[in-house]
Each structure stands twice: as C-alpha cells, then as structure tokens.
Amino acid sequence: MNFPLILFVLLVITGSICLLDYLFWKKKRAAGESEPWWVEYPKSFFPIILIVFSLRSFVIEPFKIPSGSMIPTLLVGDFILVNKYTYGIRLPVLNKKIMDMNEPKRGDVLVFRYPEDPSIDYIKRVIGLPGDVITYHNKQLIINGEVIKMEYEGDYKYVESGFGYIYSDRFSEYLNEDSHSILINQEVKGLQYSNVREFEFRDNCKYRRTGFTCEVPAGRYFTLGDNRDSSSDSRYWGFVPEENIVGKAFIIWWNFGDFGRIGLSIK
Incomplete structure (x- = not known):
C-alpha cells in the first residue's frame, strides 16, 4: 500500500x-x-x-522493523523515526530531490526503497560511499584497503521466527570514530553465493568462496545489515541508488514488547 x-x-x-x-x-x-x-x-x-x-x-516518518537483519541495533517490533530532510528535500510521492543538504556517511542507518521493488522500504547500514572499494573476506570488512577494526563484546542469542535460539558473536565495529554492534554467526558462511542476483553494475563486484570485492559506482551506496549472517543486503542485490534514499533512522519511539527501548537513539 x-x-x-x-x-x-x-x-x-x-x-x-x-x-x-x-x-x-x-x-x-x-x-x-x-x-x-x-x-x-x-x-x-x-x-x-x-x-x-x-x-x-x-x-519525519515512522517505520516498523519487520525482520532481524539489523539485530542487535534494531529488534523485530521496534518502531523508529526517520529524518526525511537530513539528506535533502524531496518532492512527496515522486521522491525527487529538489534541495541538497547532507550526503550519507559510513555508519549511517539508512532507510531506502528496495532497488528490486521500490514499493518496499529497507533499512541497512551504509558501508560504502561512491568510489569506495569494499572487500569482505572471511567475515572481515576492508574499505579502500583499510582493515576495519573489530572488538569482541561477547555472546549474543536471539529468537528467529519463533523456531528457537540463534547463537552469534557480538562485535564492536569501527567505521568512523564511533562504533556500532554487529553479529557474526561463526557457523554460517560469510557469503551465500547462491543468493547473489544479477543487478545493475554487477561487473563492479568480484565474488569468491570466502567473500567479495565491490567498487561502489557514482551515485550509489553499499549497505550491509548489522546481523551480518542473516541479512539480505548489497552483497546479494547490489547498490542503493541515491534517488531511492528515504532518510536516516535516528530514534526508537516505541516497542510493545520492551518499553526500555523507547527513546533509544540509533547509532
């Protein structure tokens, strides 16, 4: 709708x-x-x-988190607010930018229209900016040849689709001066090659058994979910066009199952 x-x-x-x-x-x-x-x-x-x-x-525009691809940053059932003007003013319905303001930065939690079906809104973290070379090798993120720092935080478990607990390792990842938490499931491959589709600028990516390397085209962004081994993101369906951007997620305003999450800022 x-x-x-x-x-x-x-x-x-x-x-x-x-x-x-x-x-x-x-x-x-x-x-x-x-x-x-x-x-x-x-x-x-x-x-x-x-x-x-x-x-x-x-x-601002409200959204509800429907999946666990951004755990532990965002949980299923979180209601969030998205800043619609931080990246520029766009015409309603047409989503055409009429005034530039800020550009997305690495580490931003971005809401955008899914490239394969623009009627669906997705939320992921910005990893690569236009011109960046993104490498993901044995679950280690490398940007423009620089290995991104990760610090182990401890074990993390969550329920997936009501079928039972998923056990993962929780890490702090440093894309900028600030860090955010990600989950890595050591029992799952870092890339499910069978899920990689044909997408625009597919030739900008080279896939291997242990990961991939992608050069981000002009006017596009590369995104990943914080729940790295349970996320459909840019490694599978490609780059996010600038015109698909909706806004930046900045706060959790409601969660029926956990009132303690109300008011948490999104980092």
Whole structure:
C-alpha cells in the first residue's frame, strides 16, 4: 500500500472541496444554512491531513522493523523515526530531490526503497560511499584497503521466527570514530553465493568462496545489515541508488514488547 500516495490523494480531494466551497458554494447558501456533510467533513479533515502529509514528507516518518537483519541495533517490533530532510528535500510521492543538504556517511542507518521493488522500504547500514572499494573476506570488512577494526563484546542469542535460539558473536565495529554492534554467526558462511542476483553494475563486484570485492559506482551506496549472517543486503542485490534514499533512522519511539527501548537513539 502506497500510504504517501493515499495521503496525497486525500489532501487534493479535501483541499479542492474547501477551495470550491470558499469560492462558490458558500456564496450560494442561505444565511444561517448549515454546510452539507460532504463539505463539513472534508473541511474538518483537511488541516489534519495537511499536517500529517507535510510531516511525513519533509520532516519525519515512522517505520516498523519487520525482520532481524539489523539485530542487535534494531529488534523485530521496534518502531523508529526517520529524518526525511537530513539528506535533502524531496518532492512527496515522486521522491525527487529538489534541495541538497547532507550526503550519507559510513555508519549511517539508512532507510531506502528496495532497488528490486521500490514499493518496499529497507533499512541497512551504509558501508560504502561512491568510489569506495569494499572487500569482505572471511567475515572481515576492508574499505579502500583499510582493515576495519573489530572488538569482541561477547555472546549474543536471539529468537528467529519463533523456531528457537540463534547463537552469534557480538562485535564492536569501527567505521568512523564511533562504533556500532554487529553479529557474526561463526557457523554460517560469510557469503551465500547462491543468493547473489544479477543487478545493475554487477561487473563492479568480484565474488569468491570466502567473500567479495565491490567498487561502489557514482551515485550509489553499499549497505550491509548489522546481523551480518542473516541479512539480505548489497552483497546479494547490489547498490542503493541515491534517488531511492528515504532518510536516516535516528530514534526508537516505541516497542510493545520492551518499553526500555523507547527513546533509544540509533547509532
């Protein structure tokens, strides 16, 4: 369901009724005559729809985390807020940028429209910027020839799809001065080659049994999930086009199963 499009259609309908009533219909009603319901209701809902549409389009938008690909940073059931303007102002519905602001940085938690099906929103961490060379070898991340520092934090377990516990190792990964946590399951290969698809700029990547190397094209970004061995990400379906970017995730505003997560910033 394309909720922004639905909101836009409702905004146009209610706004048009308000305008037509102001210009024509109101003048034809007798003094003291009540507004018909099909005018009263749209006029009541128009300012609410306008506020919601403006906030979702230009300021913040709520999302719910549906999968465990970003564990331990984000858990299934987290409700998050996404900053819509930090990377620039975009036209609603069309998602066309009309004003540049900031560019995504390595380590940002990015919400974007899935390249293979833009009707689906994905959330992953930005690993590679345009021009970067990304290597993932034996579960070690290397960017532009620099081995990314990792520090072991301890064991981590979580329930996957209600079938039982998954046991992984938790590490701190340093893409910038700040660190974030990732999970690595030592019992799973770092690359499931059978899941690699054909995608745009596929020739920019070289795959091996132990990993891959990809050069990020201009106007594209390379993303990975923090739950490295349980994530469908850029190593399988390719690069994220700049025009697919929705915004930067910055806070968890609700979780029905764990109130302690409410208000946590997303790093």
